[in-house]
Amino acid sequence: MKRLSLSILFIISCFSVLTAQDVIYSKDGSKIEAKIIRIDNSVVEFKIWSDQEGPSLMIKTTDIVMIDYANGNRDMFPKVIEYKEEIPVIENPYEALDFESSSPSGLILGDKLLTEADAQKLLIYKGENIYEETWIGALKQRTIGNSLFFPGLVLIVGSAFVSVYNVNFSMDQTIAIVSYIGEIVGTGLFTAGLIFKIIGKSRMNWVLDTYNEDMRIKGKTSLSICPTSTGIGLKLNF
Known part of the structure; x- marks a missing residue:
């Protein structure tokens, strides 16, 4: 009788393990019986429990209230994931960062x-990659600004020259209209280009200042006494 009871308990335990599933509770009130495959910062990948041969599905962690696991554990969401910042190894940490158009990264x-890979490793500031999030966009804005600014300037000057020539020599109505339109279009291109250049330049300066002022290792300043050709003097080291 005792052996029979133990056998029954063993069978029930095995059945429970085989039939246990994870349960996802979403914010819309639905409940998903699933087999969790992986969880990362933004999504949970899973398979429907009743269709484990089917495709893997994903749900955003922001859409989840909690997950009850088959082993009895529970996760509440949003789940706080500890961020560990990787501190890049810099060969010359005392050097200043600057813009260089011939550089692959512009730095x-x-x-x-610096290559793009170097810049990505270098410009990690407070957990954010400011190379990807700010610098690349700023370079594009600067490029767009230049592509509009200089043609606009040329068009303004050229149209003004044609207009002056027309007034003094030919007085052609068609030329007058064309030069007027050219001045308007040129002014629009010039203004738009100037705005893009200013915004791009200010964002680039922010990245450079952030590194040079907040991230760069400053050299140590020291004052020492040393011999000179005329006696003893003070030496200031930076």
Whole structure:
């Protein structure tokens, strides 16, 4: 009788393990019986429990209230995931960062042209990649600004020259209209280009200032006494 009871308990335990599933509770009130495959910062990947041969599905963690796991554990969402910032190894941490058009990334550190990979590792500020999020966009704005600004300037000057020539020599109505339209279009291009250039330049300066003022390791300043050709003097080291 005792053996029979133990056998029954063993069978029930095995059945419970085989039939246990994870349960996802979403914010819209629905409940999903699933098999969790993985969880990362933004999504949960799972398979429907009744269709485990089917495709994997995903749900955003922001759409989840909680997950009850088959082993009895529970996760509440939004789940706080600890962020560990990777501190890049910088060969010359005392050098200033600056813009360089010939650099693949548009950046130069000291005398070293930075690749895009170098810049991505270098410009991690308070957990954010400011190279990807700010610098690249700022460079594009600067490029767009230049592509509008200079043609607009040429069009303004050229149209003004044609207009002056027409007034003084030919007095042609068609030329007058064309030069007037050219001045309007040129002014529009010039203004739009100037705005893009200013915005792009200010964002680029923000990235450079952020690194040079907040991230760069400053050199130590020291004052020491040292011998000179005329006696003893003070030496200031930066």
